[in-house]
Amino acid sequence: MHITICVSQQKPEPWQQGFQTAFPDATVSVWQPGAPAADYAVVWAPPQQFFDEQPALKAAFNTGAGVDALLKLRIAPGTRIVRLDDAGMSVQMAEFACHAVIRHFRELDGYEADVREGRWSYRKPRARADYPVGVMGLGVLGERVARALTVFDFPVHGWSRSPKAIDGVTCHSGEAQLDAFLSSCRVLINLLPLTPETENILNRRTLGLLKPGGYLVNLARGAHVVDEDLLALLDSGHLAGATLDVFRTEPLPAAHGFWNHLKITVTPHTSARTLREESIDQIARKIAALGRGESVVGEVDRQRGY
The missing domain is CATH 3.40.50.720 (NAD(P)-binding Rossmann-like Domain)
Structure with missing residues (x-):
């Protein structure tokens, strides 16, 4: 051999x-x-x-x-x-996804910004029921992420191409259920495989279906997201922010608008090594x-x- x-x-x-x-x-x-x-x-x-x-x-x-x-x-x-x-990748992905969701939900990014300015601040606690989390893609990695999020008592939804059943997760499947899935979520985690059918799937229309103040966590591939549409939804206020670990061009070009956008957290494709x-x-x-x-x-x- x-x-x-x-x-x-x-x-x-x-x-x-x-x-x-x-x-x-x-x-x-x-x-x-x-x-x-x-x-x-x-x-x-x-x-x-x-x-x-x-x-x-x-x-x-x-x-x-x-x-x-x-x-x-x-x-x-x-x-x-x-x-x-x-x-060993699924536990890393679950760690990263839960960290991103909790950092946004608990407004830890806001506290960090205040501390840098020397401010001792207070924010009213949010209700988990108001922050349903959706996981797109329920393969080995996506299922592990969805299960991990249920531990923190978030309402968790999942979407996949074919039907799945996961304890504690409201599962949706197929194109016919995509819009209902997105409309049920305020936080969206993308773990889809990149195929011709899923390229550009996160665009102005689909991301616009998220509940107002939505938040995107993209851990799959940069080509899933239409960059200009994401920036427009952030600037309009419909989306509250995004954590992006993957990009159409990697390393992310120095002039790209994601680098310095106040509502975007950029990480260098490190969610699961x-x-x-x-x-x-x-x-x-x-x-x-x-x-x-x-x-x-x-x-x-x-x-x-x-």
């Missing part, structure tokens, strides 16, 4: 060492142009040349949950594409399962885009 590693923007050697330990009898190499054919690949942001030179791969394992960039490449029909289904040891363990188990002819969780449906 030959495993090849192609992880742009990451050091490949620790990945190589980890898989060599997991499969001591296998050949594990870092891909270089012209390299021999491999059976399995572990990739992040590979170039098109990689797949052009590796048409016989049995499977390519993406070291992240989102595969939208990978699906833009030409990949042989016989190559399975498998994403990480957790590997890939944990290497957990990822290697998960991928190794999946490679072993495929070798035994078994199915694995996280295989991507190319038609759906996730």
